[in-house]
Amino acid sequence: MTTRPSIRRTVTVLAVTGAAASAVVAGAGAASAMPTDFNCTSGQVDTTLVAGDPGAGQRYASLVFTAKPGESCTLPGALPVTLTGADGVTVSPDPAAADAPAVTVADGAPASMLLHWTGIEAPENQVSPTSVTVTAPATTTPRGDTFDPAITLPWNQGALDDSAEAHNLTVGPVTAGAPTA
DSSP states (O other), X not given: OOHHHHHHHHHHHHHHHHHHHHHHHHHHHHHTOOOSSOBOOTTTEEEEEEEOOOBTTXXXXXXXXXXXXXXXXXXXXXXXXXXXXXXXXXXXXXXXXXXXXXXXXXXXXXXXXEEEEEOOSOGXXXXXXXXXXXXXXXXXXXTOOBOOSEEEEEOOSOOEEOSSSSOEEEEEEEEEXXXXX
16 A cells, blocks of 8 residues: 555656656746847947048948858847037937837948938137947847947048037938948
């Protein structure tokens, strides 16, 4: 009679252990699944500052984000941008950026963000930034790689007006493809 309770206990322990192991394996499969749509980190894109076509005192450049080989990630329609060394210049998003759709880049595909400012004031009413920083929307990839979100590039686009009438850098929405202006 003592054998039966031991067998029942052993069978019960094995059943509970097997169910727990199945739950762990099933949970691990779901947790390790790679998302198909995640925000870009600074380490997943190469970023450059590209000059645009100036005209009648209007100046343009684009921040270009190119997905590194084997990477796929999403950039929201608006990204924060700051200038260093241009304290009197206000950086503001183009109103269209607020409602712009997200853009996915993958395997060398680019996305770009237009920058616009004026450059017609006298030299004493202009300032030349030392760098431009854009903040990536994520710090960690789905693989667990962590990156500083700040992407800082040297400013090589000349001076910006820094007078009371003209002291603004406007940041356009992120759009798919290479810059158009």
